[in-house]
Amino acid sequence: MTAQTILKYLLPIVQNRTSNETSNEDTDYADYSLPTLDYSAYPVLCVKESNKQFRLWFMPTFYSIICLLGLGGNLLVIFTFFTFKRLKTMTDVYLLNLSFADLFFALSLPFWAANGMAEWVMGLFLCKAMHTIYKVSFFSSMLLLSSISVDRYFAIAKAVSAHRHRYQALFISKVSSTVIWVMALIFSMPELMYTTIHNNTCTPYLNSLDPLRLKIQVSQMVFAFALPLIIICICYSSIIKTLYQARSFERNKAIKVILAVVIVFLATQVPYNVVLFWTTMLGAQGGTDDCNYENNLLYVTDVTQCVAFLRCCLNPFVYAFIGVKFRHDLFKLLKDWGCLSQERFFRYTCSRRRSSGFTDTESTTTFAP
Template identity: 55%
Template structure:
């Protein structure tokens, strides 16, 4: 157990600090780019902006997670509950927003005729559905608001030893409704999209989907291990060796789950050509990029990807 305490005392604060720094800068630039260039022109733009806000909120809570590990919790009950609540709100809002993106892409590609009829009100629908996603995320986070507490040993925990039964029930419900059901919906949508594109032999004209596929893949791969380990931790076990391994697994997968909040900006920048160009324009206007470097970054590489500017953008037309 001493080895475990030593491990988490250096591993988690270090990785949380790094993630926080990268995620705050990256997601702030994403939000600033969307707002500055008024890029909220499609449903997916609205969803990706909301996703960046969720990631930024999670990143801002990471210093509190690091503080909870380095020493006993001295910040009071409200910050303790807020820390766990923000993670759950970020997790569930991210899951629901990605589901909305998947449904949007499904209708835009597999049900193009139906989507065209609703095109005029698409942005309005996206704002309403984003608001619903946030409200549902808050609803799913109520257990953290209620049961998070400070133990007698001075540690901030999401469920105390008194609420183990409630913890098991709520984690099962959250896994099924907040993770499993959206994953099934996303799986159906993307299978239908791939089948439609394969039949139309139209993969090359939908390279913009690479951004969405990448975002969904990163979210799933980063969140699934942590949620599976949390599920295992709800089972009673008297094997000390198994419990010790589970402690390590929770910490490592939790660190992986938090990495998600700093990866998406890199996906937009490296895969989305239009977003990358808008970001370069923003940096130039802020004085962070000289004219020569801006021209080289914007146009020097465009020759090798001529004609793909609209295909790999993070903006999508319904």
């Protein structure tokens, strides 16, 4: 067989093999090529760097101011109560307990500031204590203000009945104050149990969408905020109605301090609880996919929380500017400490006594805390 004949038979075989290899290469390339992905189906991480930077300066600044004012003001109130033995009525006992609640919370504020600035490095015990103290202070304050409003209702709207049981009132107030602290601790048990350290941050719950957390928050808001709020509104509405019918609005000066305390507390606590309720309902619906909305909600939560913390340092100033008897005792205490001259003391106290008709009787103790 000649060479020409051999080439004639081999050439189609080589061409066929070359064609198959090219086809295989094309197939391999098609098999291993990456498909085009639709990234719109994947969730995008919401960046909260702006909130972090905001907390770095906002929280330490305001927490430091609130802590200093709260410690100084409430210690002054407590010293005044014990120095002049002012525990003569139910309201006096409740106001003293309210000062202790605010004082304990003010002591926890440095830890709140540390948690907002950097990673939590102080251990699980202080983490749990920080959140538990806040809840105990909040719940005890609401229950104490409810008790004050009930006491004011009986003292003014049911004056005859209150006068008949005035000797048992002080014992009842001490027992009820103890019960209030126990109830506040019970309401705060979820924070004591579930508060933990997650991502180097002290947080009450691991997941904001946890159904258990949502149920606990709703129950706390109902029994420790909404219910006392209703009691306060009913009692003071009845007091105003009684004073209006009696046409003796001069007696209204005697309860200005209580009304001021309640107004200050509600003005500071209602906004934060409304935001907390809204975030709870939002969590029950699965949260939000709007990153801008989530960031704005965090800003509102931080600001309203600081306003809520503010009430621990406002109550002493309410006493000093409105409460006639407390202001007199405070001036006397400052005079004894050498912070106020004798001349200024008489100028401040004597003019106040003449303008308010102040007398040191049991009735003025009851109606003018």
